[in-house]
Amino acid sequence: MSITEFFSIWPLAWETIRVSNLTEFLEKSLIRLPIIVPVVWAALTVSKRRSEMHRLAEEYAHKEALAKSYEGFKQQIIDMDINTKAMLAELLEVLLKAVSLNAARTLGGKHGDKMPAH
Numbered sequence: 709m710s711i712t713e714f715f716s717i718w719p720l721a722w723e724t725i726r727v728s729n730l731t732e733f734l735e736k737s738l739i740r741l742p743i744i745v746p747v748v749w750a751a752l753t754v755s756k757r758r759s760e761m762h763r764l765a766e767e768y769a770h771k772e773a774l775a776k777s778y779e780g781f782k783q784q785i786i787d788m789d790i791n792t793k794a795m796l797a798e799l800l801e802v803l804l805k806a807v808s809l810n811a812a813r814t815l816g817g818k819h820g821d822k823m824p825a826h
Contacts, residue, residue: 711736771807778803 711733714723727733778799785795 709733712740774803774806 710724
């Protein structure tokens with residue numbers, strides 16, 4: 709068995725040391741835990757926050773698309789000139805229901821956040 713002794717990105721270097729038994733392996737691994745655990749925790753936290761921000765961006769992009777669709781439908785209703793007032797009221801009601809949903813609700817449940825390695 710071997711364990712990483714030193715790792716550097718620039719210049720690329722990776723040194724390992726050989727361990728002869730399980731006790732020595734555990735001792736050398738436990739020494740590195742104070743460094744490894746915070747790095748893994750930070751990677752998981754950043755991954756989750758990135759996923760949340762991506763979902764919120766998608767939610768607001770959807771609301772933007774709804775607003776643009778409303779303008780297009782409104783113009784079509786005005787161009788048709790058939791019972792315009794009632795149709796515009798109904799269109800506005802449907803749009804308000806769709807837009808009034810809180811975007812933060814997408815952050816509520818589980819969304820299958822993946823580990824950073826995935």
